[in-house]
Amino acid sequence: MAKLPNLQISGRMGNIIFYVRNGKQCMRAMPQKVKNPKSTKQSSRRSQFGATAKFASSLLSVLIHPYWNPIAKKEDRSGYNLFLTTNMPAFTAGLLQKEKLLLIPENELKQEQFIISQTDMGIQLTWSYTQNNKKADPNDELTLLIMSPNGALEIRQTQAKRSEQELMIEAPKEQEYFAFWERGTLWSETCWLPLQSDN
Template sequence: MAKLPNLQISGRMGNVIFYVRNGKQCMRAMPQQVKNPKSKKQSKRRSQFGETAKFASSLLKVLIHPYWNPIAKKENRSGYNLFLTTNMPAFAADVLQKEQLLLIPENGLKQEQFIISQTERGIQLTWHFSKATKKADAEDELTLLIISPNGTLEIRKTQAKRSKQELKIENPKGQEYFAFWERGPLWSASCWLPIQSDNKESFLGHVVEL
């Protein structure tokens, strides 16, 4: 039922809602109802959102607050919200699409293309460093994000620099590895390292080129 206090209308009339904000008359259309909120597509979308939100909640202090909030602030958003919208596609299938998972957003530094080789003791990463861009410096340090089979995440400072062009990872133990570069307040986007590959040598497929 609509009301008329001082000739200002508040309430619903048909599919239009009237309301007063800061003394001014406003109106908006009623939101459209979802025809079938229990459809297979809607259920899958809710499940996808739930899985992404659950994953993000476990990373608030270690990743989202320090790495996502500064980026999201430029867009007047929260780091948590930006992480969700960026990473929901990785949770679209029944199996997590690790190559689509972006744990760290780009903040001024260039990612590299890694060559992954298997050794007797584990994995060796190599890359080619060029001084052709300001987004890459010889002293940039490589940081690993390691997700264990039970879902816990470890941030490991490797002290490996771009100029070194190699890093050895011993005994991976079925863990998932992501890598990114850091230099003071700057960092590159992270990328997944498919170190479980059966090939003797493989190129990283998901690489951020800037």
């Protein structure tokens, strides 16, 4: 049954679906029937989508609303949708491939290449600093995202500046680290830091 709220149609009429998005009337055809909805490929995609959606649901207020929504808005999309389509490749065969995970997309700042060293005092991060680049200011601050084994995420402001080119951190076992740069309302994409801890 179709509805006419404020002279706009939402609902299904035959094989056409009417809906309103951002105040605009839209319509689309019903998807064609899937010949084999239980094929190995279909099952794998559904599992991949489910794992990504479950992961994303815990990050709405922490990452998706503040960092993904502003980027997605430029494409007339939701941050949640953009996060899912970007990060589905990181969830394959029921396993999270951390090197493929993009927790925060780029917003005009450059990411740096990190060198990671184990020392007696902890983990030392060093990076290059590209001068005379509007995407890399000496006062950009390094922020860490720390992921616990259960998927909970902590954002830690380090106060380290891009120009300092090094940071010492304590790396508890079984936690994953991601790093990105911030400058006011600008930020770089995240970079996974494959830290090695002593057993």
